[in-house]
Amino acid sequence: MKKEVLMLSGGLDSAAAWWALGKPPWLFVTKANRKEVESKELRAVLSMMAYCQEFAERGRIVDCDFSPFRSQNHSVFPREFLLACIAVAEGFNTIYFIWHTNDSDPERREQVVKDITRLLRENYLDQSLTVLMPFKDFSREELVRKALEAGCPKEFLLVTWSCQSGGDLHCGYCDNCVERWIALRNNGIDATYQFMNNPEDGLLQRGIRDLRTHPEFLTEYRKVKNIPEGEIILI
Numbered sequence: 001m002k003k004e005v006l007m008l009s010g011g012l013d014s015a016a017a018w019w020a021l022g023k024p025p026w027l028f029v030t031k032a033n034r035k036e037v038e039s040k041e042l043r044a045v046l047s048m049m050a051y052c053q054e055f056a057e058r059g060r061i062v063d064c065d066f067s068p069f070r071s072q073n074h075s076v077f078p079r080e081f082l083l084a085c086i087a088v089a090e091g092f093n094t095i096y097f098i099w100h101t102n103d104s105d106p107e108r109r110e111q112v113v114k115d116i117t118r119l120l121r122e123n124y125l126d127q128s129l130t131v132l133m134p135f136k137d138f139s140r141e142e143l144v145r146k147a148l149e150a151g152c153p154k155e156f157l158l159v160t161w162s163c164q165s166g167g168d169l170h171c172g173y174c175d176n177c178v179e180r181w182i183a184l185r186n187n188g189i190d191a192t193y194q195f196m197n198n199p200e201d202g203l204l205q206r207g208i209r210d211l212r213t214h215p216e217f218l219t220e221y222r223k224v225k226n227i228p229e230g231e232i233i234l235i
């Protein structure tokens with residue numbers, strides 16, 4: 001029998017995915033991220049739980065300290081594999097990671113998902129264990145749109161945490177902040193007040209390399225600067 005679970009991060013994407021997937025059970029693993037960011041993510045999950053009773057009833061917060069793995073200076077830190085193992089230990093066999101087309105290196109992530117599925121099946125001798133990326137063909141903006149169409153209130157999305165800098169407010173400059181701002185804004189949600197610095201400035205200060213590696217940055221940059229599609233950008 002399929003026992004599905006969404007791996008929640010406290011960020012915008014997995015919160016939106018919970019609605020878009022029809023409110024499946026979720027797991028949030030504490031201490032699985034960098035310390036200063038982790039507390040913001042936990043606070044976001046608790047805010048989502050306070051905001052939506054049904055969400056609170058569907059999920060579980062699991063405490064598992066990943067820091068020993070980091071401090072050993074491993075060349076590869078298998079965070080997603082450990083998260084999947086926790087999901088299996090909690091009794092789930094179909095595990096959703098919320099990666100999408102705006103993630104850096106989506107093809108590599110697809111390979112990671114295949115590798116984790118193979119490793120889980122070999123280690124637990126259970127062919128039902130599967131890791132999936134249900135939104136691998138969606139952009140972050142499309143994912144947020146799906147959630148809103150499924151009835152997600154914008155307030156639920158606004159209490160999520162995206163910034164990697166770990167300050168009191170979203171910094172407005174890091175990739176995650178600019179991505180958050182674009183995905184919300186293009187769905188009619190103004191989140192500008194959540195940022196310490198205007199994300200539009202963060203976007204405009206991006207170099208050509210960032211614009212190439214982040215397709216949504218490039219599209220948005222053209223819009224803000226009024227540069228038609230096909231015309232070369234000079235920075």
Ligand SMILES: [Zn+2]
Nearest residue numbers: 163171174177
């Ligand atoms: Zn930030």
